[in-house]
Amino acid sequence: MPSPKLGLSLTGFQKTGRSLTATAQRAEQLGYDSVWSAEAWGHDAFTPLAHVAAVTSRLRLGTGIAQMAARTPAATAMTALTLQELSEGRFTLGLGVSGPQVIEGWHGVPYHPPVRMTREYLTVLRKALAGSERLEFSGSFFEIPYSGPGSTGQGRPLRTTVRPEADTPILVAAMGPKNVAMAVEEADGLLPYLWSPTRWQDTWGEALKKAPEGFQVAPTVLACVGDDIAACRDRVRPRIALHIGGMGSRSKNFYASLVSRYGYTEEVRRIQDLFLGGERAKASAAVPDELVDDLALVGPPARIRDQLAVWREGPVTTLIVEPAEPGMLESVASVW
Known part of the structure; x- marks a missing residue:
């Protein structure tokens, strides 16, 4: 290919x-x-x-x-x-x-x-x-x-x-x-x-x-x-959290459904709870390193x-x- x-x-x-x-x-x-x-x-x-x-x-x-x-x-x-x-x-x-x-x-x-x-x-x-x-x-x-x-x-x-x-x-x-x-x-x-x-x-x-x-x-x-991989991860976490937590409602969010199908069900639930509860910084912090590395190019x-x-x-x-x-x-x- x-x-x-x-x-x-x-x-x-x-x-x-x-x-x-x-x-x-x-x-x-x-x-x-x-x-x-x-x-x-x-x-x-x-x-x-x-x-x-x-x-x-x-x-x-x-x-x-x-x-x-x-x-x-x-x-x-x-x-x-x-x-x-x-x-x-x-x-x-x-x-x-x-x-x-x-x-x-x-x-x-x-x-x-x-x-x-x-x-x-x-x-x-x-x-x-x-x-x-x-x-x-x-x-x-x-x-x-x-x-x-x-x-x-x-x-x-x-x-x-x-x-x-x-x-x-x-x-x-x-x-x-x-x-x-x-x-x-x-x-x-x-x-x-x-x-x-x-x-x-x-x-x-x-x-x-x-x-x-x-x-x-x-x-x-x-x-x-x-060079700082932790800092790079932190730069993209808010964008991932926004889509999982805020691009839709709890009952209708295509991004949250997709990432749940990847196997991150509990992580998605926590990110949504925090984001929809107005705690956006905590929602970003709740995006795990594994998910960042899976979805983004960082480091x-x-x-x-x-x-x-x-x-x-x-x-x-x-x-x-x-x-x-x-x-x-x-x-x-x-x-x-």
Whole structure:
């Protein structure tokens, strides 16, 4: 299996034009293959990539992730088509459902069951990107043209007016077993977060056995390079604790469920109890060394090289590194 490529998450990097230009151009010089932009309820995922496209020539560009509920499938297709044209074909579309707290609390729309909704979304999206026929679809969540309550009855099927991009890679940030199985069937790859290079098989293995040739697996991994391994672990603990403890409720947190399936059930329960109880510092401290070492790249360069050997043994095709601080851009590339 080919060695994975090195990607860079733009999380934590300044999004001013001058800073983003410097980061992207330096990443290209250092040999990074791609940069990935995310969104929560601050910066959107697409606009920074348009800027990066204008100041680079080789870097691939990906959303890691864009929230599906934030845009109709057609709006996402329009944005993807625009970025493909601006970047001359360097764009990869990464999508995710996010969670009920963000979708209902920020976007103000209902949170739908991820598997069925994602399947429909991808079907509409691929039709819009392909541009081979006028866009028509009738499903449980999407009806195009719309003719339901409140419609004027004047909607008509349309086809994109710009160059189609049917081959745009679409990756899905799936974590639950059913959603991962759906992604293997419908998408071109997975965008996991909190991926374990030592325990992935028990959680993801059965679904990935059915993946077609060329299927991409592009996890984002936290990284902190430094001589003091304890200090490096402490730098990434809060980020792990945030996802396990705070990215969702006690009853609906995809990250907590994933790490529990890895075998850290008691650790997850304790982190959640502390985080949801308002004791964030204690929640971070409760992330054990074993879990940090399993999910992140931490410590001196020689140690991280040993860790990377394990990551390269699995199905990962692109490793998207999220440095603990922007100044580690060079050290990560050097270790790689």
